[in-house]
Amino acid sequence: MIKKLLVYMPALNEEETIKGVLNSIPSIIDGFTSIELLVVNDGSDDKTEEEAKKAGATVITHLQNRGVGTAFQSAVDYALKTKADVMVSIDADGQFDISQIETMISPILEKKADFSIGNRFWDTKPHKMPKIKFIGNKQMSRIISFISKVKIFDASCGFRAYSRNCLLNLNLQGSFTYTHETILDLLHKGYRVSQIPVTVKYFEGRVSRVANNLFVYGFQTSKIIFKSFKDYRPLPFFLTIAFIVFMLALLMAGFVFVNWFNTGMVTPYKSLGFIALALFGMSLLISVLAFLADMLNRIRENQEKILFLTKKKYFEED
Incomplete structure (x- = not known):
């Protein structure tokens, strides 16, 4: 039976790193006969699209920045149209260890979980991660755990994997981000989650594309969580x-x-x-x-x- 894996990356002005990250993804992974790379170019004004295509990735381009939530929905739609069995989402800046993709999808292939999320805090605070960002992430995870009634260790990690059934059942409303809403939506519908310890590197001077302003990020994500709490409970x-x-x-x-x-x-x-x-x-x-x-x-x-x-x-x- 043909099984297809789609590896998806959202990208905003990542010309310096995206080609290297894409080239580091293995062409053969146990359990899959086909692997496709997808980049959603979310309004970049540099050479992100050209560099991604050079690495052999399919590129969906948003003419203007529409947010990682909308980028994720574009990826989900593409995954369903191209009949992907599993979709992995990972950042385009090289923060995550590409070799852990197989670990991320393993619980899904073994039918032990329906989706997997990375846990950056399995040991301690990641090296060079700003303390205020670490505290904010931990507090957000506590809120998600309270609403979902499932202990979530890292609700904001973008390194994840989803089965096809999960992708079919996702109906998201937020355009700013998708990480918290996705967890709440899938757990509410009875899907099983596996939380995988992942290693992450934080680079000096790098500004997050999503959380570059912690107050705006907190406000926007709080709105999504508030609406989700209202909808699900x-x-x-x-x-x-x-x-x-x-x-x-x-x-x-x-x-x-x-x-x-x-x-x-x-x-x-x-x-x-x-x-x-x-x-x-x-x-x-x-x-x-x-x-x-x-x-x-x-x-x-x-x-x-x-x-x-x-x-x-x-x-x-x-």
Whole structure:
């Protein structure tokens, strides 16, 4: 049986490194009869596209920078159209050890996992990784672990591997990045993850293409996680908000009641009482919204199952 591996790299102005990284990828890997290299050139203004083609890679070019999330979706679409059985994503700057590709895909070939993600923090903080970036990544991983209910050690690592079924079932919304949303989406749908210890090199003076501004990166990824939490766990999400509003109303009402009990008058806190009453009503409405969102989430899950079967039929017959 023919099994195809697609090795994908997002690239933005990587002319200095991309050819060397592509040339270092082995042409033969156990378990596959075909290996294709794919570069999604995300709005580069240097010779990234030319260098990638010299190395024998297929290149998809975005005329302007659209973000690694959109680049990843372009790669997923290409993988499905070309009937890839497994897709590996790896950075184009040479940070990761190419020889670990086989380790990354091994759990998928052995049917022990459906997708694999690299774990840069398996031993300690990677050498030369900025401390603030290390702390930010660890905190983000804790949030992803909390939402997914699976312990994730490195939610932001771009070195990963996906089975074809995972690619068919991915429906992502974020264009800025894909790393966190992908984990949440696949785990929510019951796919098994394997977390592989990987080695990584950080270069002096190099600025990350995604996290070059940690505040922007934190804001953008927080938005994606916030939306994912709302979509995948709407009942606890909205009920938590309702509870907070209810407690705030209870505190205000309690304060007014104590004043009335001591003085026999609501004045001068009458307005506070009306605000408390409004907050009680708001908490009730949000509670109703929580159950409506939970019902809509079940409808969405059924629609995604239908979409998975439709995509599977479409790409198999294409």
